[in-house]
Amino acid sequence: MEKPDYLNISNLKITVFQAYLFWENIEKNLQNLSLRLSSGVKEKTDLIVLPEMFSTGFSMNAEALAEEMGGRTMEWMKNTAQRYDCVVTGSIIIKENDHYYNRLIWMLPEGNYQYYDKHHLFGMGEENKHYTPGEKKVIVELKGWKIRLSTCYDLRFPVWLRNKNAEYDILLIVASWPDKRTAHWKALIPARAIENQSYVIGVNRVGHDGKEVYHSGHSMCIDPLGNTVYYKPEDEDLYTFSIGHEELVKIRRNFPFLQDADDFTLSGITT
Template sequence: MNTLKITTFQAYLFWENIEKNLQNLGLRLSSIREKTDLIVLPEMFSTGFSMNPEQLAEEMDGKTMKWMHQQAKKFDCVLTGSIIIKEDKKYLNRLIWMRPDGTYEYYDKRHLFGLGEEDKHYSSGNKKLFVELHGWKICPMICYDLRFPVWLRNIDEDYDMLLIVANWPERRSLHWRTLIPARAIENQAFVVAVNRVGHDGNEIYHSGDSMCIDPNGKVIYYKPNDEDLYTFSINKEDLITARESFPFLKDADKFRLDIK
């Protein structure tokens, strides 16, 4: 499939209230009227960016996973976003890639946000995730990972689209708005980045600024400040043309990180 249709939800999140978030998200998603291939929610969409995993973490058969399957099945598409998971006595900021049939894959956030003490409450992942959707190779990442280009390197065209889900505060929005186009250009890939909006439980404001950037740095979608449910398409021909016109990736260094 040359075209991939993506629905992003730049959502307001209710602080540490799983039930209310799932209810609100489900209500808002119900307004989707056109067929979509992928629905993207923010980081920790069921709780907000909380450092209280002891009270909020769910198992992999918990209510949020069941809700994700219901929504993916309802819209006959993949649904993704990150949630707080407890596994083997560890707490993880885990992105779930949920398919309509209930099968899923996941990515555990590699770079934990030390400034917010995420590293004191959660365990980091050590493995990237590459998924395929209608002929598109996609690499999902979480928020702070955006700052680490070596981890996000597109070696040997590993991916066509880099996906970032986030709770990125407005006070550092300039960094967000700068790094996303940089990741698109240097990796010759589409970047879809979905943030939240509004104040969290620590009175930190999030301005959203969710966006889609093409491999040449062109803005396909951008939305600041307001809650926004939006569907757009990206085209494989644009990706192929960009890579053939400027074949930078073949000249890139081939090293990979040795993660222990």
């Protein structure tokens, strides 16, 4: 008897990089990231996840720092994906058609890519005055896993991230989440995992930014039952872990809560 399709999906090996970022210094950040990856990636991985605006820090200086699609940071991502033969993802500042985007790039080893433009822009930090919001949900696929892409502030909006019809297996969040709101981060990530019956992986940065805002990391992976797979506060960390698809399917089969979820449609949103 053939195995069901879900049993043919292999474990996914994920490398998260909770990085210290140098303020508005693309060259120094890319050099540091390359150095740390070369010394820290010791085994074959499927995915390397970097924080939000990993080449600049979370800056509103979009006009000075933005790159065109295919610019130096995307070229670095392409080369890094090729070097480690895996997907590399993280958000960067992009200028396109006279608009600026906080764009999460999903770079494949062969140089092809997909991207997600951050939908919820952080008004308290005036991100909405400098960047254009994305209007498209993006789900990518890796080794049979369905992965929903999201960025930082999106975490606060459960309707936007709702896992309708079990359309994704992993909710991936890249962030520049400040230490003073760590309690929210630590509460919301497990909540998103439990309510969506998915793994949730949140990758944050560490250190002070150019405005003396401190970031304390607390990157984590939470399973669909709310259990911790990975968690790291405070220090820069480069860590690889595996998650299993069969376990995800078993949880959804034993606790079929998603089948009772409300149906709804978000206006003005494309998929």
